[in-house]
Amino acid sequence: MKPIIKSKNLLLILISxxxxxxxxxPSLTAQEFFDYTNYSLSGSHYGFNLxxxxxxxxxxxxxISNAYEFDTQTLEFIPVTTSDTKSFYGLSYFPSDDxxxxxxxxxxxxxxxxxxKDGGEVIDLTDYExxxxxxxxxxxxxxSFYIASNQRDSKTLDIYKYSVDDYSKSMLYQNNxxxxxxxxxxxxxxxxxxxxxxxxxxxxxxxDQITDSELNITNNKVENSFxxxxxxxxxxxxxxxxxxxxxxxxxxxxxxxxxxxxxSWDIVxxxxxxxxxxxxxxxxxxxxxxxxxxxxxxxxxxSNEILPSEGLKGFSLSRAEDSYAFVYGSDxxxxxxxxxxxxxxxxSLVARSFxxxxxxxxxxxxxIRFESFDGLExxxxxxxxxxxxxxxxxxxxxxxxxxxxxxxxxxxxxxxxYMLHHGYGILGVNNRGSSGYGNEFYHLDDKRHGQEDLQxxxxxxxxxxxxxxxDDNKIGVMGGSYGGFMTLAALTFYPNVFNVGIDIFGVSxxxxxxxxxxxxxxxxxxxxxxxxxxxxxxxxxxRKISPLFHAQNITKPMLVIQGSNDPRVLQIESDEIVNQVRxxxxxxxxLVFPDEGHxxxxxxxxxxxxxxxxxxxxECLKQxxxx
Numbered sequence: 312m313k314p315i316i317k318s319k320n321l322l323l324i325l326i327s328x329x330x331x332x333x334x335x336x337p338s339l340t341a342q343e344f345f346d347y348t349n350y351s352l353s354g355s356h357y358g359f360n361l362x363x364x365x366x367x368x369x370x371x372x373x374x375i376s377n378a379y380e381f382d383t384q385t386l387e388f389i390p391v392t393t394s395d396t397k398s399f400y401g402l403s404y405f406p407s408d409d410x411x412x413x414x415x416x417x418x419x420x421x422x423x424x425x426x427x428k429d430g431g432e433v434i435d436l437t438d439y440e441x442x443x444x445x446x447x448x449x450x451x452x453x454x455s456f457y458i459a460s461n462q463r464d465s466k467t468l469d470i471y472k473y474s475v476d477d478y479s480k481s482m483l484y485q486n487n488x489x490x491x492x493x494x495x496x497x498x499x500x501x502x503x504x505x506x507x508x509x510x511x512x513x514x515x516x517x518x519d520q521i522t523d524s525e526l527n528i529t530n531n532k533v534e535n536s537f538x539x540x541x542x543x544x545x546x547x548x549x550x551x552x553x554x555x556x557x558x559x560x561x562x563x564x565x566x567x568x569x570x571x572x573x574x575s576w577d578i579v580x581x582x583x584x585x586x587x588x589x590x591x592x593x594x595x596x597x598x599x600x601x602x603x604x605x606x607x608x609x610x611x612x613x614s615n616e617i618l619p620s621e622g623l624k625g626f627s628l629s630r631a632e633d634s635y636a637f638v639y640g641s642d643x644x645x646x647x648x649x650x651x652x653x654x655x656x657x658x659s660l661v662a663r664s665f666x667x668x669x670x671x672x673x674x675x676x677x678x679i680r681f682e683s684f685d686g687l688e689x690x691x692x693x694x695x696x697x698x699x700x701x702x703x704x705x706x707x708x709x710x711x712x713x714x715x716x717x718x719x720x721x722x723x724x725x726x727x728x729y730m731l732h733h734g735y736g737i738l739g740v741n742n743r744g745s746s747g748y749g750n751e752f753y754h755l756d757d758k759r760h761g762q763e764d765l766q767x768x769x770x771x772x773x774x775x776x777x778x779x780x781x782d783d784n785k786i787g788v789m790g791g792s793y794g795g796f797m798t799l800a801a802l803t804f805y806p807n808v809f810n811v812g813i814d815i816f817g818v819s820x821x822x823x824x825x826x827x828x829x830x831x832x833x834x835x836x837x838x839x840x841x842x843x844x845x846x847x848x849x850x851x852x853x854r855k856i857s858p859l860f861h862a863q864n865i866t867k868p869m870l871v872i873q874g875s876n877d878p879r880v881l882q883i884e885s886d887e888i889v890n891q892v893r894x895x896x897x898x899x900x901x902l903v904f905p906d907e908g909h910x911x912x913x914x915x916x917x918x919x920x921x922x923x924x925x926x927x928x929x930e931c932l933k934q935x936x937x938x
Contacts, residue, residue: 320419337733339672341921344729345914347664348372350638350648351625355403357449358627360638365389366627366636367401367411367852368648376400378413378428381636383650386661391428398912399426404444405475406453414447419908421829421875425458427478436478441465443510443831447495447502449475455807457483457502459492466833468492470502470518473655488525491834496540501563503537503545505760510757512842515547518561528561528568528732534750541583541590541607546571548578556751558592558610571610577747583607586632591618595747597678598692598720608646637684640664643673645723674731674737676721683767687755689746691771692719692739695780696731704782706932707736709771709809711790711797715760715842718747729921738775742767742797743756758844761800761856767804787932789813789924792880792909796821799858799888811932813924816880816909819888820860821848821853822906829878862891863865868898868937872920874907898937900927 345481351366352358360366365380368388378391378401392399402425402711404411413426413433424437425444437444439462447457447470454475459468463485470484470492477905486492490504504516505523512532516524521816529535531551538546543563548556551570558572558581572578572592579600580593590605602620615775633652638821640646645664646752665860674697680688699705708730714721719739723891729739741748743762744756756764776783782938788809795817802812818824825846828836844852854860869892873885902923904916911917931937 325781339668339732341729341918341925343668343733344725345918345921347645347668347725348662349376349668350646350662350664351400352627352636353402354625354627355448357404357406357630359411359629360404361407361630363629363631363634365409366371366629366650367391367404368636369400369734371398371912371914375912380410380411381648381650381661383634388662392433396906403449406449407475412445412456416908417876418906419874419880419910419912420907422831425460429635434478436473436480436602437462443468445492446759447492450499451497455520457495461831465830483520488834490516492910493537494540496545497542501545505537505834507838508532510838511754513838517545528566538578538581539583542790546583547588548581554751572605575870577749582626584628584632589613589625595718598690598718598741599722599748600720640723642675642721642723643728645725654655658839664895672732673723673728678721681771683763683770685763687767689743689744689771690741690745690765692721692737692741694731694735694737694739696725696736698734699780701779703733704780705736706785706928707738708774708813708928708932709775709788710737710739710740711768711788711794712739712744712745713790713792713794715744715756715764715793716746716753717793718745720747723919726921726924730925730928733925733929734933735925736775736781738771740768740771757842758852760843761796761804765797765800765804767803769808772808785810785815785932785935787811787928789815790817791815795874795880796858799865800856802867802869803858803861804864806864806866809867810935811868811870811937812927813872813927814885814888815872815920816874816877816885818880819858819862819870820852821857824880824884825853827881829903859888859891862888863895864881865892866897868927868931870900870923872902872923873904874909874911875903875905876908879909886901898931 327394344704348370351369358366363383368379368381369376371688376398379388390643391411399413399415402412411428414423416423424435425446429794437460442462444460449456453820456473458471461468463469467486467489471480471488472483473480490506493505497503500520506514513534514527515529515535515537516525516527533551535549545561547559549559550556556577557570557576560571561568576595578593579595582591588607590607592603594601604615619639622639624640627636631851637648638646648662648750650659665859674694676691678790679693680690683689696705744764774787775781788798788801795814797818798812798814871885871889874884889899
């Protein structure tokens, strides 16, 4: 496996050098950058079918995500769903037959329903109004499966037990405390519940099906996140006694808790494989996911000759645990699909994400750090467009991630790559308050949003101006969701810093947004209010940082993009800021997708959005025709 990837990278470096010397102007369309197949795997215990000859894979080759079976004998994709409106994802086969459990929401409304593909029919098992549901897995005997659903109360998920024969159901657990339902134990006894106490503390609560009782197993005031079960051991990450989240275990027979593995970064995942008695542990290492193998006996590190240590985007193991599928991606590849046998010496590429577009058309990123206004180092992801130099300086867009508390990471981004192809550099700023850099860094913006974190974004311009290949006079700012708010805030409160702004479903009015959060966010509401401020008591501060109430200060051209079905940032947030800025006699483009939510899933819409962004930048930043 490793030699194949290394050889591929060497080839790409050679091709990239040739391409950079021969290509001087944009020659590829947005359609070409977005016309790739985005593969994902179910990753469940039953990701392979009963005969182990097929596995579930989701992809968007049709223009929207659908579920497929990949036949390992014929190397063909067999459709499970053929939707052109809902994005379907295959979650699991049934234990004893080839029926499939599926998940889909309605055009981005985030109200996921659970379906079953039974013969030629797709049946909605959670067909209730305003229902959000989550599949939790099958019982050990294979006669039942479990779904968490808010059909009783929109604010909370109860747990239901379904028959595999006729899909009849009964309530197993009524969730009166509005915990988030997370997972089911391998032996059916326990269900994992998450209690968000505040912004600093998340507790893991177990519902014991045998005793019909709840047990708080992490009664401490720190961040705890469930990862997986390993027999009678529960694995979780915690920042107890550390600035980063480390790997901890709880023996459910003795209640003994201990730290079992430490890293210099956050541990974000752990999966146990019984036949090999190993753990796959995932670490968020400086904006990249690193995989390490551990012995399940003593948690010592093992050599990994099986999978790439970085770039793994999905993994599925056969029932016999003698073959596996995985998706491998990078800055320059959305993720190719591989299938291999247990010997791990015949890794096979079975499907490429791009069929025609060469990876040499893409640009790899670099992790950099710059000093903010107060000397704090701000980790960031920098992309330099091909051909940019001191004699040919490039315009640059500062990109702000969502959240609050998100992270800009290395990896493929078709929007960024298309902008790079048109000569725009990108600096993805992980301002204070971003995740991935320790507990202290994460909490630096608590109830200070739009203040020091915004100043980090402002300070990024000075760093960019120190780079010889950057055009000092052509620097803009863009972002989605919380990043959209930061974009609007930069244009509002620092109107002379950036030349243009692109707001993608960004919050313009925190007073309204925090009062209109969806009811199914009830389990996270206390933590959200603890970080952002309670709208009942902090309205004055929310009004002070909300761009809408100060929009008369905006003087720079803007592009605003919004999905009508967005349940998090309502369309009125964008409607009102657009109207206010246009009243300033300032240039504003506005693009609304009636069939999208908080993020755009359909290829046709993503292409349209990309073209709008580049057209806007060409006119308003590169040519300065919009002022």
